[in-house]
Amino acid sequence: MPSDISPPFAAPTAEPASTLRLQFRRFRKNRLAMASVYLLTLIVLMCFFGPMFFPFTGEDADFDNIGAPVNLFSIHPFGTDDYGRDLFIRVLEGGQVSLTIGFLGALVAGGIGVLYGAAAGYVGGRLDGFMMRLVEVLYGFPYVILVILLSLLFGGGTVSLFAAIVFTLWLTPAVIVRAQAQSLAQREFIQAARAGGMTGGRIVLQHIVPNCVSVVIVYGSLLVPEVILSESFLSFLGIGVKEPQASWGNLIQVGTSAMSTDLRLLLLPGGLLATVLFCLNFIADGLRDAFDPNDR
Amino acid sequence: MSLLEARNLGVGYTIPGAGLFGAPRHLPIVHEVSLSLQPGRTLGVVGESGCGKSTLGRALLQLIPSSAGQVFWQGQDMAKIPNLRRRRSEMQIIFQDPIAALDPRMTLGKIVSRPLATFEPELSKAAARARAVEALQQVGLSADFADRYPHELSGGQAQRVGIARAIVGRPKMIICDEPVSALDVSIQAQVINLLMDLQESMGLALVFISHNLAVVRHISHEVMVMCLGRVVEKAPRSEFYARPLHPYSKALMDAVPEPDPRREKGRVGTALPGELPSVLNPPKGCVFATRCPLAAEMCHNSRPLLREVAPERHVACHFVEGA
């Protein structure tokens, strides 16, 4: 029984647009960020599909071509290392490891952090206080010592590296999301959700987390380079990814020791890592500009 | 049996303690409120800004915990209703800030149909959406609003969506927390009339919270006046408007006739002279004593109790005799 006092409103005719969609539209206008997206996609595709076009893997030694120099028209376009392994393939395979750890690590660490922070911020009170004290304690834990402990526990290698990275990097997203969740929890649509009979868990997943998505996307995009960098750093120190498995970190480490005689061992993985980090930072910047609620 | 009944309800907020190690403190806001509401009736609640009307409204639905007293829903103590969550379809609420009450990330169709996922889980997605569209039409919004987002709405449209969400589960009662105070005067009447129409067609009981005495007069059967978290007067509508008894009610009434649309959104509280006591430091005596023209020594020292001075007329004032 539509009330006769109020004529039915007709909806505006333009395409409905969620803020999220508007924000991505804004992001696409950012040239530098979009160029970075394309370049990054290219590098990722190259790392994962490039090695398929070569008849050997990064672990196959070519004893006829040990320490071969750069020759773009030979079978080893960027030469081989001291064991006769193709450098280009090794850098691509190292990229697979570094990028996977980077994106997966950011995803897992970000996911844990977001859920933890959203729950703490929504629940509030004593439990929130306790959860945040725990985060502070974990913040104080020295990173490198943690990695060494974990590698003793898991026997070193990629698993303990990954665990260590996730273990330390979920803390900051948790703190950021918790602050956001705390202010969201006061908003009236959360009260409305409770009046609608939703459980706390559902409210966190369906109302709090989706409303943190801007912060999460922006922060998450900064998390990826951070993870890649810590992977490289730890592998460089020799606590991370182990030979013969390649990663950008341990390739750079090998490259630095041979720096005085053969610069290309350092330049190829180092250059690629730097390019990826630049791209990710430009993308993060673009996302922040597109999502920053202050300039709306 | 009343639909809703509150007995000596007290509500407060827990606030962080002072300093690093201060224990959390309880900040009492609403004190000893008793009321009862019959099916299909409207109780108007008036008072200045900050006197605890919204706090009371939320506590009546037990959306925030009460610190004293009880709330009964159809005779059952709400604190003891097993799985109260599932019965919330019977009691709904409309909020003061219509835009803030809608999740900005959801379409209106999703917002309105979401309660059905909890209350009537057997309903298919399509059926729930159909119900949402029906509710939107009931409040005067066309079906194509279902795919819009809250930021595309005007305040009046947003409040209609809030009403649609409240009625979609076919409730028995709606708490209306200043449903029109954020709206333009021209829209206010539309929303009020919509609520009255729905009340008639669905047999709804309403708790209508407002600082606007004229609006309350239009919609209520009974009026309750609050000052600093306490009920100072309770009376049937016509008797109350014919002759308010409490000096505070009279002061509110005198502050009303100002048909300036810009003031309409402001609060009556600003019009009353005198010092408003802080909730942090409530007065020992009458809550209105610091601003009351009649205040005497005893008003500052002893708090007048709410007593029945005439049939159905309750006043908390030392100076009001039986009328």
Ligand SMILES: Nc1ncnc2c1ncn2[C@@H]1O[C@H](COP(=O)(O)OP(=O)(O)OP(=O)(O)O)[C@@H](O)[C@H]1O
């Ligand atoms: N979450 C909270 N924590 C602490 N204090 C609060 C909280 N919410 C409200 N208060 C305090 O409770 C008191 C009453 O607030 P409430 O919102 O109930 O007032 P109101 O009568 O609805 O006012 P208005 O007309 O402005 O809506 C205010 O002094 C306010 O500062």
Ligand SMILES: [Mg+2]
């Ligand atoms: Mg209020």
